[in-house]
Amino acid sequence: MPLTLASLVHHSALKLTVRAGEERLATPVRWAHASELADPVPYMEGGELLLITALKLDAEDPEAMRRYVRRLGQAGVAGLGFAVGVHYATIPDALVDAAAEEGLPLLEVPRRTPFLAISKAVSAAISAEQYQAVTAGFAAQRDLTKQALSGGPAGLLAALAGQVDGWAALYDATGAVAASAPEWAARRAARLTPEVERLHARTPPASLVVGGEADRVELHTLGTSRRPRAALAVGTGAPLGTAERYAVHSAIALLTLTTERSRSLHEAELRVGAAVLRMLLAGEPEHARTAAGSLYGDLLDAPYRLIIAEEASATAARAHADGRTAPHGAPPPPAAAPHGAPRPVDAPRTVAGERAVAAPVRAGEPPAGPLAALAEHVEAAAARAGEALLVVPDGERLVLLTADGGAAARACVGYAAALDQARTTGQAPAGRTDEPVMGLSAPAGPIAAATAYRQAEQALSVARRRGRALVEHEEVAAGSVVQLLSDDAVRAFADGLLRALREHDATGRGDLVASLRAWLSRHGQWDAAAAELGVHRHTLRYRMRRVEEILGRSLDDPDVRMELWLALKATSGTE
Secondary structure (H helix, E strand, C coil): CCCEHHHHHCCCCCCCEEEECHHHCCCECCEEEECCCCCCHHHCCCCEEEEECCCCCCCCCHHHHHHHHHHHHHCCCCEEEEECCCCCCCCCHHHHHHHHHHCCCEEEECCCCCHHHHHHHHHHHHHHHHHHHHHHHHHHHHHHHHHHHHHHHHHHHHHHHHHHCCEEEEECCCCCEEEEECCCHHHHHHCCHHHHHHHHCCCCCCEEEEECCCCEEEEEEECCCCCCCEEEEEEECCCCCHHHHHHHHHHHHHHHHHHCCCHHHHHHHHHHHHHHHHHHHCCCHHHHHHHHCCCCCCCCCCCEEEEEEEEHHHHHHHHHHCCCCCHHHCCCCCCCCCCCCCCCCCCCEEECCCCCEEECCCCCCCCCHHHHHHHHHHHHHHHHHCCCCEEEEECCEEEEEEECCCHHHHHHHHHHHHHHHHHHCCCCCCCCCCCEEEEECCCECHHHHHHHHHHHHHHHHHHHHHCCCEEEHHHHHHCCHHHHHHCHHHHHHHHHHHHHHHHHHHCCCCCHHHHHHHHHHCCCCHHHHHHHHCCCHHHHHHHHHHHHHHHCCCCCCHHHHHHHHHHHHHCHHHC
């Protein structure tokens, strides 16, 4: 309990008497200071008990005392102690009246009580308070540690809420509320998600205070990495005292140990995940289960989905290597390694971005940049749902194995939907080439991991072509083959194949392109195609002979007819 003026008045050895301001004796005292200056305010910090003998004051001048007392009150002085029997036998009425008018506590100090005794009493009380706070802080630390070991983060939060007489909440890396105490605090904490996201953008360790005096919330980042893995919110009805501050700092340390696994342990888990994925792709699910142990629960036995994600800049590099133009007009970075069927995980890579730097990738190297943000988002969703999740950085890619229909798979789809919406509404920054592009396989079982990997790669390839953040393999299988013709290389081939016919039509000597389209769409039926064009069938026969002569290819060849039909479909939107 903090030292107050009332505590000093009740101190039997000091013999202090209250002469004014009785209603404010509960004011805390931070220090006792003696000063005979006519204006001691420049040397005060607020909260002091000012001790005077009025050596340089005209204590009998009412106006001078009103100005003096008013200035002390404005400076936050806790009270005024006047020593009688030194320069004045009693406290002058002018000073008593001014103190009463201002509401400033005025204490009469008897001659036998030296100022030093008052200073010692204040110092001893403050030291005792600090010792009590430190002792309470250590006790709180022991209690919090015990709760963390027995009840995990939820138990720790409950203990912390009791220590500060308020509420506490834990946020994950995405800013979502992971746990709270009491339970009603989850709703209050959820309203602070924007502030938590703003706090995550700062360099840790970072803290933020929001709300007012009656609803004060402190936010603290947790973790030692450059990107915070979690955040702690502590809500109270008043600023924290020393003991409460000790409790909060202890909770931050314990939660950091709980939520921030050591880098070596995290990398070891990633290496295990990479090895498990290799075994699954090699068709050795039993060996994969043995290597994983209980690390991934029943994920490897239940139907799962495989997701392959890479940055759009890597997509541009792959498109450039294949002779294509990246979607959205992004300039192609230096070429990256081509992709195909399931390839060895953790192969050497080229990082595509503003500068391409060849870097060997160690097994289990954590993802970075946008892929790290995606991984954190999906991992947080899996953690909240209690799902197992396998995350494997694979060169410039990220491979995820998630339960079919689970929270992690839904989080990935939702993440992609948000990216697509931001792009279509113009909210995404112009020229961004680092957004993730994802392919999602169909549901698969333990023995079909290689098939799921190929499906995810195929879906990823279609996502690149269509300029979308995510494509599911079901869309590829159920869609039309015409959608696959949007590739620039296909359009270039179609333009080259039909260029001679278009140049012929430009001279006004016959509409060969339209006639060829009508004839092919009618499966070579002369009468039906001629009727559609509004010409005689002999005219149509003549035009088809001209097509053969100009192209130097026979329309009797089914391969020629197929190529011409696909060329017409690929360029239909440009005519």
